[in-house]
Amino acid sequence: MKKANYFILSIMILLVLSVIHLIQGQADYTVSQLLTEIWTPGRIQDVVLTLRLPRLAIGIIGGMALAVAGAMLQTLTRNPLASASTLGINAGAFFFIVLFAVFFPTLLSEFRLGIALFGAIISALMILLLAGRRMEPVRVALTGMIITLFFSSLTGTLQLLYENETGGLFLWGSGTLVQLDWSGVQFAWPVIVLFLMIALLLAKQLDLFQLGEDLATSLGQNVPLMKLISWIVAIILASTVVSVVGPIGFIGLMAPHLVKLLGVKKHGLLFIFSMVWGAILLVGADVAGRFISPHSEIPVGALTALVGAPCLLYLAWKKAQFMSNGQSKLGNTATPMRLSFSLLVVSILFIALLFIAIAYNGDVWILDWSSFIITEFRLPRVLTAALIGILLAISGLLLQGILRNPLADTSVIGLTSLGGAGGMIFLVALPSVSLAFLPIGIAIGTIFAFVAIYFMAKKTKFNPVLVTLIGIGLSAFGSSIIQVLTIKAKLTVTNALVFLSGSTYATNWLDFKLALLVLILIAAPSILLSRYIDMLQFGEDTAQSMGVNLSKIRIITLLFVVILTTFTITIVGVIGFVGLVAPHIARRIVGNKTRAVWLLASMIGAFLLVLADFIGRTIIMPSEMPSGLVVSLIGAPYLLYLMYKMK
Incomplete structure (x- = not known):
């Protein structure tokens, strides 16, 4: 077909869509009414000239x-x-x-x-x-x-x-x-x-x-x-x-x-x-x-x-399908500190932060730790934030290690966004179903992201830039679903922003117990993957020559991440960047040994999210800023810094 014919067909498509656009809306009328009554003053002329034609134009x-x-x-x-x-x-x-x-x-x-x-x-x-x-x-x-x-x-x-x-x-x-x-x-x-x-x-x-x-x-x-x-x-x-x-x-x-x-x-x-x-x-x-x-x-x-x-x-x-794997260094330090000393320092800082976060509400100190506010509200909230921070940090560490990608994080590669979209679809499509089944919807979303990343990036040996770009595309897709469902379900602006940002608000002892169970049964065993991730630091060929089944290890590791992501979204919503920032900070302190980074990053992740929760709770009191939004204000600039360093 000649280009002129393509152009004429394109114009015709635009004209048809324009007519459909003009007759859509709550003020119902037909095409014939539009063509006959648009020329005379009245309801149709007012609607078309005042509202619909400007919108079309x-x-x-x-x-x-x-x-x-x-x-x-x-x-x-x-x-x-x-x-x-x-x-x-x-x-x-x-x-x-x-x-x-x-x-x-x-x-x-x-x-x-x-x-x-x-x-x-x-x-x-x-x-x-x-x-x-x-x-x-x-x-x-x-x-x-x-x-x-x-x-x-x-x-x-x-x-x-x-x-x-x-x-x-x-x-x-x-x-x-x-x-x-x-x-x-x-x-x-x-x-x-x-x-x-x-x-x-x-x-x-x-x-x-x-x-x-x-x-x-x-x-x-x-x-x-x-x-x-x-x-x-x-x-x-x-x-x-x-x-x-x-x-x-x-x-x-x-x-x-x-x-x-x-x-x-x-x-x-x-x-x-x-x-x-x-x-x-x-x-x-x-x-x-x-x-x-x-x-x-x-x-x-x-x-x-x-x-x-x-x-x-x-x-x-x-x-990118013909790119070499181009895997990037994960960041390191020439003079790593002793793990025991690093853990001691971070633990002291974390305990001090816990005391402040539990006892201070931004206005007054509450030192009676048997009070109802402390035992039923403040304590479960702070401790849950700490556990979620640990889970997020471990997720990020596993992703960065197994993909050899310094930009990997569940929020960056689309797992949290599609997990949130899966949860939103579940809530809107099945409003009468118990929230106890919400993790099913979230898991479906995260598994979809996992499958998409695995099969799209496998040919390039999980090229870091490609994996990140695929993830950001998936994030855009998931965010658009959440936006559509937010409007469809008529959520308020604040509720929508809180869900999209992630919040530790109103977490209770049940949430704490669930997070603790996930930490013990899922997160803790993931430390056994450390030696495989360490082998990967020498390159895929070297790891395979040492007997590592890369496909199997990647699938197992990503399944760990999917499960951790599912439960973190279930408990606090969509929180990103903790899994990006915590492992990077840990590597710059103790070096690249995965077991050491696993331990220190967990403490740093807990520290970051408790700090974000405290800031969000006190900075604009009596209102609150979602802790996920506080973290993103740190994480997004840090991503830009990483891109600059990788230039």
Whole structure:
């Protein structure tokens, strides 16, 4: 089929979706009524012109802008995984909008685009700083995903601390096309149209750049200037969309790839086709959202992630399947301390923290440890937090060791996100079933993530970057499911944020007993895997020559992690980063011997989560900040630090 025919078919698809989009909603009418009564004043004209047509218009121009921005970023970074969402540009823009909504609402109303643009530029500069000069495709996308995690943790903190100021941003923060009038379209369309035209004017320059920077320079192209202008165009297009409809991901990833499947290569046609398919994807996602839930708004960004995350997984696997294993060092110290001394110091600090956390509530000290508040509330909560910290630290240690991946953690590689999604599906689909069966849903989610990672990464011998990128794609997929179900089940913003962040609030002696049982029966025996993990430090070939059955050991270890993750989510929700940070700190103290790291990391994990629980309980009293959110404020920057060190 000729490209002209493809284009005509694409336009027809967009027209059909647009008509369906206009007749969807609680104000019901048919296509024939739409075509006949739109021209005369009345109910249908009011609904269409005031609500539905602005929503459709912003969907079309927003999809066009995101698609072209994605196509440009893929060329500039030579990265098929690039888009405004995967590079963290959307997340940076949205964070600064939330920041100004809280502290400078007047400035936000006057300079919304400028504020979003500033956040997007910050994200882009972080990408250029952390990704390295080579701009290796998978690494660039991975860095962008970590930047997204970093800004998302900051945004979540603001949304929880300032719920009244940001309450209206929860749905919008997931990406929504809802428009109450034409103001959003009037604000966005001049900027988008102008910079789409500039992008088309840059098309031939990008064709030349795609041949290679050296060749482009020899043919007279000012490569630095062209790259600068192109980056600016892509960032402004993405920022404009974020400032009106919130961060909508994966449109810029999917649309250019769909167009390239049609045989379109030159940037002029690539941009034109991408505009149409970006609009198709965004309007189609909104149509699907209103079909799934006719009486409540499902964020269109969650639906694009449901489709886009598998697309990211496929592209990451396709790009990395021929990589060498490239396993990274786990971090070490040239002068390790004695384990006994290290454990003594950490134990003293931990006991001091336990005393403060139990006796102090942020206002007064309670030294009567027989009081009801201490015995029935404070003590089980603090001790449960300590046990969960141990379980999370052991999970992270096992993952990092068996995958030889310094970035491995249950939150980073998608186990906690899909486990949480499995739990949410269980709660929403089977509301009458006892919560005692909740671990079944969580286990199904974590096993799904485990199977996906194992079979997608096995061919590359579990390349660390690929495993992490697959995990982040799975996390996006799981988070989108949780967002959809949160809206569907009509959870409050606070409850949703607490579940997504993880909290030790209201844990009791039953939770403590369950965590203790898991520690004794599951976590403690995992120390027997230490010698196999130590063998792996010399490389897979050496380990196999020493008689290690790698496939068997990996499956056993990952099953340990799946079980530990299932129960930690069951007890406290989705808490990440403890399993990332605790083993790294332990290795920098006692070196790389897994048994020593296992013991010290367990103590550090307990210390970190008890500290996070204490800070979350006291910093904004009488309200509380979820301990998982406190930990993420430490873990996300630490991930960025690791990426910088691995550059």
